Amino acid sequence: MTRVGAASKVTSTPHTSTVTGYCVRSCGSATAVGVAATAVGVAATAVGVAATAVGVAATAVGVAATCVGVASVVSPAAVVAAAVAAGDGAAASFPSPSSSSHPVIRRTAKVTVSNSVLAAFSMRPPRVSLDTRLRRCLNRTPHYHRPSAQWQVALANRWADCIGDAAMMIHPRLARLALRAPFLFFLTVGLGLLGSLAAVGQGFATGHALAEVLTGGAAEELLWVFAVVFGLILSRSILLWTQSVVAALLGATIKLRMRREMYGRLLDLGHGYTTNLHSGEVQATLSDGLEHLDPYVSKYLPQAVVALVVPLTVVAYLATIDLYIGGVVLAGALFIAFGPRVWQRTLGRAGERHWASWTTVASRFVDGLLGMITLKAFNASRRFGRQLRDEAVGLYLATRHLLVVSLASHIVIGVTHSGGLAAAGLVGAFRFTQGDLSAAELLVVLFLANEAFRPLSELAQYWHQGYMGTSAANGIFAIVDAEEVLHDTPARDGAGAAPAVAGSAPTVRLEGVSYRYPGATRDAVDGIDVEIAGGRTLAIVGRSGSGKTTLISLLLRAFDPTAGRITIDEAEVRSLPPREYRTYFAYVSQDVYLFHGTVADNLRLARESASDEELIQAARDAGVHEFVAGLPDGYETMVGERGVRLSGGERQRVAIARAFLKDAPVLVLDEPTSSLDGENERHVRDSLLRLMKGRATVVISHRLSAVDFADEVVMLDEGRVVERGAPEDLLHEGGRFAALAKAQLMSA
Ligand SMILES: Nc1ncnc2c1ncn2[C@@H]1O[C@H](COP(=O)(O)OP(=O)(O)OP(=O)(O)O)[C@@H](O)[C@H]1O
Ligand SMILES: [Mg+2]
Structure with missing residues (x-):
């Protein structure tokens, strides 16, 4: 610290800058000053480089404190002299601040010391920020003292950069x-x-x-x-x-x-x-x-x-x-x-x-x-x-x-x-x-x-x-280091005990659930209360962008709600491991994804141990067996990346077969028949009805034909529930759902 104090003095006593400044006034010759200033500048830069090299080397071997002393003594002279060389002679030629107790300089010296210590531990040191306090100090400084103080800050920051670069040679x-x-x-x-x-x-x-x-x-x-x-x-x-x-x-x-x-x-x-x-x-x-x-x-x-x-x-x-x-x-x-x-x-x-x-x-x-x-x-x-x-x-x-x-x-x-x-x-x-x-x-x-x-x-x-x-x-x-998307809370006193997968379908409740995508200005779903009970079918309808898929993503725990909670048979889903929770669900998504592999590989995603007979039965149930059997290699036919070798409808039926194979108690269907023609839709609809028996089902669809068998319809608009009830009741009430149905009938 004593040496740092000395460093401050070097900056603050009349030295190179003052001498050069004196030349400016007494000689009045710009050329002479230029030459002198350049010479001083070159010398000073050389000293600066040497000081930096010595300082950095010292840091590497862990003697940071010593190097601060050396560099603090030499570098201020270098910086001020360089300022003179750069033509700032007039500013630097004013009488220097009379004290090393100048608050800006004191603060800068402290930062320089701590920076060197940080660098010894291979950490990038901070720069001196001209925060409000320091700025106020600087403003209170008599104007002829300011250049010196500013240069000291510039010096400390240059030092922080140099020493930081050297420290970062080893990425911790x-x-x-x-x-x-x-x-x-x-x-x-x-x-x-x-x-x-x-x-x-x-x-x-x-x-x-x-x-x-x-x-x-x-x-x-x-x-x-x-x-x-x-x-x-x-x-x-x-x-x-x-x-x-x-x-x-x-x-x-x-x-x-x-x-x-x-x-x-x-x-x-x-x-x-x-x-x-x-x-x-x-x-x-x-x-x-x-x-x-x-x-x-x-x-x-x-x-x-x-x-x-x-x-x-x-x-x-x-x-x-x-x-x-x-x-x-x-x-x-x-x-x-x-x-x-x-x-x-x-x-x-x-x-x-x-x-x-x-x-x-x-x-x-x-x-x-x-x-x-x-x-x-x-x-x-x-x-x-x-x-x-x-x-x-x-x-x-x-x-x-x-x-x-x-x-x-x-x-x-x-x-x-x-x-x-x-x-x-x-x-x-x-x-x-x-x-x-x-x-x-x-x-x-x-x-x-x-x-x-x-x-x-x-x-x-x-x-x-x-x-x-x-x-x-x-x-x-x-x-x-990415932040967890799902935030689990450990179960308290058995309150979060998971229901068994086997047996009757569980009841899943969404209570006041809201979700806002990162960076979005409004909630994609807002305060939703729904119940998905065993043996019942809940249909979610609504305009495009009303939040249907978001609701399904929340249900499948792709992410957690920003407000509200989801429970399964009274257990808060956050208290269950996500892997275990997802065993309750079979899912047919809006954008069916098939992996680059065979039809059988894609079906076995649902159940790795499924036998060939079970595979075929699931495909029959989904109405896709005849099609698959007719492929050149049957179930061993490669479907290509994202299933490009199959049509949209064929992909959808393979995805439905996958859901049959999983045999999970809760069935989640996002537009399951959107890519099917009338005949196939009827066939798959019958299969789905069989599949839904005894299970809790959530189905999303724009099509009336896909939701008319639901026990309850929930209509969303801009993320909120705007109508709910049995489909026939809603049709009678003549609200939005009835309008949607009417529009579909008219266009059919
Ligand atoms: N990853 C995302 N990031 C930000 N906003 C999103 C994201 N995904 C969806 N949204 C927005 O959230 C809202 C609800 O989208 P969602 O996909 O749930 O609608 P949807 O009802 O399923 O529509 P569609 O019937 O067209 O499938 C939309 O306004 C959409 O723009
Ligand atoms: Mg959607």
């Missing part, structure tokens, strides 16, 4: 993910360390061997050295090969676990969550996104440990040989490690843009494939193709931008690596000529310096392979 959640396979992870690290040890031993032995030769040693004595070197080269190759195999296993294991977790999560979240997602985007995240995690988890993270241990050890050893050489190699290593982080933020943004373009193209493509017939029917396929092409060009541009940004760091790393080796060699040669270094030591320095840089250069390469994983991680963790 991805690191935790890698540690889910601890044995494979540490084995990969261990093999990497042993490989480096072999390389160090190789350099050490080669250096000594060459020194022997150069100083006139006997060639025979060198034979064992070369045998050792050869052995080390061989073992290093074997170690690195084994490491790459173990790393591949690590990546595959993590991907397998994540894949299982994400699929499981999506299935748990269910329709209520997936209905608002773009399937193409989810598909891209599940397939490509997970693939991108691989290099980050299996290569980058293990190498990060190797790159922390090996260079530090080598530098420490070189420093015992010669402090100057140790210093030069340390500076080079730090620059390779943290230099490219200067544009990490740009790289991160480029990565996110690239990932966004990628998912857009992927989802557009899936959309186009699924809706191909619609595109063709409206002659819109060319237009759609143009959009797809534009998005593909967007992806190309994003990829190009990403490559330019990411490859720029390769140049810096390459130059620093070679330059660092050359500098270590030159300093070593100089020390050798001074007699401070032996020939053997000089050669060892030349060989070992490379081992200080190599793990860091490799780390940078792996970063470029793996940072897409950090972009994809957002989509992946969004699914993993």
Whole structure:
């Protein structure tokens, strides 16, 4: 803290800025000032870069507090001087605030310290927000003190960004993910360390061997050295090969676990969550996104440990040989490690843009494939193709931008690596000529310096392979962390005990049930009270968009009501596990979905263990057996994706057969006969009547013929019940239901 106080003083005492400002006034020469300011600016920027590098490095090794001191002392000077260079000399030339107790500066200093501590724990630190309190402080500051205070805030934020970028080199959640396979992870690290040890031993032995030769040693004595070197080269190759195999296993294991977790999560979240997602985007995240995690988890993270241990050890050893050489190699290593982080933020943004373009193209493509017939029917396929092409060009541009940004760091790393080796060699040669270094030591320095840089250069390469994983991680963790759509409450004192599925049909009640879709401005259903009792049929009718399907989704627990409750035989449904609750229902949806598989596969979704005879009986009941038996492979005929090889009516009858097969006590039918012709409708209607016997049934339909057998009709409008009663009563009353019936009779 004392040093931070000093930092504040640096900013607040007359220094570079004041001197330059003085030049502005006394010389009155813009050119002279410009030159002076630029010189100061360049120097200050260099100091700033050095300060940042030192600070960031210190953070990585956990000595954040020290680095704050150093950087706080140096950086304020750099920032204010840079302001002068930028032409803000006049503002900065005013007498500086006289105190380090300036509230803005005090607050900023505190944030800077806490940021550095946060960064030491690999957390992105917050920026200084100019909240109302701070703004008021700033407004009360005499106007000639303000620039200094503002620059201090700017500095603290720059610092927060830099240190945050460095801290985020390790994505904490991805690191935790890698540690889910601890044995494979540490084995990969261990093999990497042993490989480096072999390389160090190789350099050490080669250096000594060459020194022997150069100083006139006997060639025979060198034979064992070369045998050792050869052995080390061989073992290093074997170690690195084994490491790459173990790393591949690590990546595959993590991907397998994540894949299982994400699929499981999506299935748990269910329709209520997936209905608002773009399937193409989810598909891209599940397939490509997970693939991108691989290099980050299996290569980058293990190498990060190797790159922390090996260079530090080598530098420490070189420093015992010669402090100057140790210093030069340390500076080079730090620059390779943290230099490219200067544009990490740009790289991160480029990565996110690239990932966004990628998912857009992927989802557009899936959309186009699924809706191909619609595109063709409206002659819109060319237009759609143009959009797809534009998005593909967007992806190309994003990829190009990403490559330019990411490859720029390769140049810096390459130059620093070679330059660092050359500098270590030159300093070593100089020390050798001074007699401070032996020939053997000089050669060892030349060989070992490379081992200080190599793990860091490799780390940078792996970063470029793996940072897409950090972009994809957002989509992946969004699914993993998605808020539960269903909110269960544990049963109290047996109050939530589930009724047995076997036996008579249960009574399901909706009491004051309302639901509003996320982001909608009105409730899709509003205060509904209905009862679905065993052996009775409830029909729900209403205009399109009146909330019928929403009501069914609530009944099937795709999502929970926003108000009200649903009970089954007096048990609150939230107290039952959703899987158990759904065993009570057989469902025929408005948009029948058949999976890519055989007719039999699709029927057995309802009951996996159903025998062939049961399958055929269910198909007979639904009036679809003759049709299926007539297909080329009968029940083994592939229905195609979404059942495209069947007509709408055939699909609907297969779905009804599926409901027959499930034999559940509650039957939910959403427009079950909408795709059937008159003859088939009559046939299926008879089958449905048989199926409904002894069960509780809810049927939704626009058609009078599909609801005239109901015990009760509930008419919805804009989500509310507007009429209810027995169908014949409602017809007599002459209300909306009667009007609907009349309209249908007239059009028939
Ligand atoms: N996923 C959703 N997100 C937001 N609003 C939705 C969603 N699904 C439906 N809605 C809205 O909720 C209301 C009720 O829709 P619902 O599908 O329940 O109507 P419906 O009575 O079944 O209509 P139809 O007879 O045409 O099938 C409509 O206004 C609809 O626009
Ligand atoms: Mg509907």
